[in-house]
Amino acid sequence: MSTFVDDFPAEAKVVRSSMYNAFVALAIGALMGILQTLYRTDVFHFISAEQYYTVLTAHGVFMVISFTIWFLVGVFAWAVISSLDRGVEDLRFTWAWFGFMTVGTLLAAIAIFGGFMSDPPEVLGSELSADVLFTFYAPLEAHPFFYIGLVLFVVGTWLAGADWFRSYLAWRSENPGERIPLPTFMVLTTMIMWYIATLGVATSILVFLLPWSLGLVDTVNPTLTRTLFWFFGHPVVYFWLMPAYLLWYTLLPKLAGGRLFSDPLARVVFVLFLLLSTPVGIHHQYLDPGIAEGFKFIAMTNTMFLLLPSLLTAFTVVASIEHGARQRGGEGRLGWLKALPWKDPVFTGMIFAGLMFAAGGFSGMVNAGMNINYLVHNTLWVPGHFHLTVGTAVALTFMAASYWFIPQLTGKQLVGRSIALVQVVLWFVGMVFMTNAMHRTGMLGVPRRTAEPWYDGFEYAGNVAEHNFQIALGGTILTLSILLFFVVILLTLLRGSKGGVEGSSIPEPLSGPDHSPAVIDNLKLWAGIAIVLVIMAYTLPLASIVERGGLFGPDGMRSFPSGNPGFLEYTSLFVQMVIQNATEVIFR
């Protein structure tokens, strides 16, 4: 059995390079992480209160935008190429999206790091800086480079998706009537979701934030840019999660020694994510004024439905692992757990990632309840939640998977397997300390995104100092874990001996694609329904936000005539206003 690099050497280079870029982002993000953890827990002050927000922005952007997305384009490219068993249609096109993403990352990085300079240079009429956090909505404003960088980066991902659709269409014309191979199906559904979701952020940046930061318009409507951000900001979390799920559905059963329990169920899960990921973004805005409660209620209902695909995943993945364990001779109700390959860092890392996700999913359910959200919103509970989800379910899966991918992509055997095992266990332990204490301090009311939340003279009800210590301890263990990760990766790249890497083929599922109706593979149908659901969930809230606050802020446009407009009047006025404002902006 051959490795990926044997079969597709040119493509392996793109996948490898994407993953290396992810690792660079991970290294920078990790350094920023420990700096801000030690600052806000009042343990060590390597930075100033002002720099805290630059560090926090860099931590967020490098971790959740650069690291995750660079790694996932690698995983998706690998998944499509290997499951269709064909190279890309045009390698220059593939390197082109890689180039877009690289230039985009660099521009955004320049803007962010400008924030560290005491006297940042002026470019395009404003000082380099982008202390806007990874949720870059108004009223915080970044240097145009930040927004231009993001645009290029996102356009890069759009082109990457086009690359995979091209491969799929070429495959389809040679294989009419065949079921789409599962990994490709997962990539395509995720990319359709991504195209829909990024419309929100593209509009927010291109129509509002970038013109505003370039000085072309004077004001923006903050609620509108927030809402457009969250239109994208919720589905983006599934953009990070889907490659991890893809690996849990394909690689994990293989590593456990078994086969995927159900291919049809896996397809249903990805279709549900495509349908439901976007019309829920308002669950990040339960406390925002200017959005009627009814719209929030709809977002909550949709969010509760969105739990279903993850609950199905928990069932299917655990069933597949149990099957693997029984194939290896495991017995008994829970005794089969002992038969699993716990010494394999790839397997153990992914399982720990899954276990932590069960907890992270639970705190997500708490977040999603409109009334309980009031208790936790803007507190440290929320970072607790997302360090379990994106910070562990996704990041730990990616790190563990790297121990499988790097040999596949270089043909070199992994060096330092036992260090790798310690690394994934340390990540789990570090996150147990850090996220548990974050959730708890959040419930005591400690705010997030605050450089110095200790407020001299103010007594919190509970023992915040003790929890702060656990957060700092957890953060330190995580930093150590990342260092070990880089030791293993570098040792493998420098010292790994060529050859002897096991093949990359994925075993057939127990229940194959033919057990599901063909309609599941009808991507156009699901895309159409997804778009209808988004229109239903967002038209009225967006129209009412524009009505109240103006497209470009209260003075940026005339408002609706008084009274209660009917739907048609509403929509036609909305369209008129868009046109009027756009013309004003262009011809001013």
Ligand code: HAS
């Ligand atoms: Fe979330 C805030 C609700 C999932 C990320 N979320 C955030 C933020 C981030 C984030 C980054 O409703 C902060 C944004 C900011 O800066 O303000 N989230 C949810 C819900 C889910 C959820 C309902 N979130 C995620 C995922 C993320 C992520 C996934 C990243 C990857 N989240 C919210 C809400 C907020 C929020 C509100 C706003 C809070 C506020 O007030 O600001 C659900 O998708 C979760 C479903 C998951 C489950 C768990 C299933 C369990 C599985 C484990 C299987 C086990 C295995 C192991 C494989 C129901 C799949 C087996 C092992 C053996 C040994 C047998």
Ligand code: CU
């Ligand atoms: Cu969300």
